[in-house]
Amino acid sequence: MSAMEDILKRIRALQDELEDEISRRGEAFRYRLENGRVEFEAGAKRRHRALRVRWLTFLRNTRPMVVLTAPVIYSLIIPFVLLDLFVTIYQAVCFPVYGIPKVPRRDHIRIDRHHLAYLNWLQKLNCVYCGYCNGVIAWVREIAGRTEAYWCPIKHAARVGGAHPHYVGFLDYGDAENFETGLARSRKAVQGVDEGDEKR
Structure with missing residues (x-):
């Protein structure tokens, strides 16, 4: 295996590790993927709605x-x-x-x-x-x-x-x-x- 192939192999392994970490963070933010669609837990949805900034406020602050x-x-x-x-x-x-x-x-x-x-x-x-x-x-x-x-x-x-x-x-x-x-x-x-x- 050449040095470049070895580096590429390590990069791919790190990319896989990064994807695994992103998946674990999904659990921390209380969502899962079901048939390609994101499903949040009910409590997380309520919290998200409470944190939404109305669009007029958003525009005023821009x-x-x-x-x-x-x-x-x-x-x-x-x-x-x-x-x-x-x-x-x-x-x-x-x-x-x-x-x-x-x-x-x-x-x-x-x-x-x-x-x-x-x-x-x-x-x-x-x-x-x-x-x-x-x-x-x-x-x-x-x-x-x-x-x-x-x-x-x-x-x-x-x-x-x-x-x-x-x-x-x-x-x-x-x-x-x-x-x-x-x-x-x-x-x-x-x-x-x-x-x-x-x-x-």
């Missing part, structure tokens, strides 16, 4: 310049919906041709914070918007990462911030001798093909 930026933020819904639409078509048309498994939207786009009783309707709207937009970005990032792993799995010469999970397995910049074998290996990996299987 700086006017922040309120004035709302149309700018919400105008981005148009490019986000278009991005969602175009990437949906791209994945549906191209991934079957490349033999790449499709990325499920539900794994990245989560709209669930509007169920929180301590948020007023305006805060819930903001949370739905943020959940959708950030989910689309995460979903598109994974699709783009799989595409890059299929077509051009080469690391950049300079450091890249926030690289997708496939990037660590890319070939080193300038490694011409191993490009063809590395490209085939990366394609098999993103397709989910074992080393012993035939190249698609």
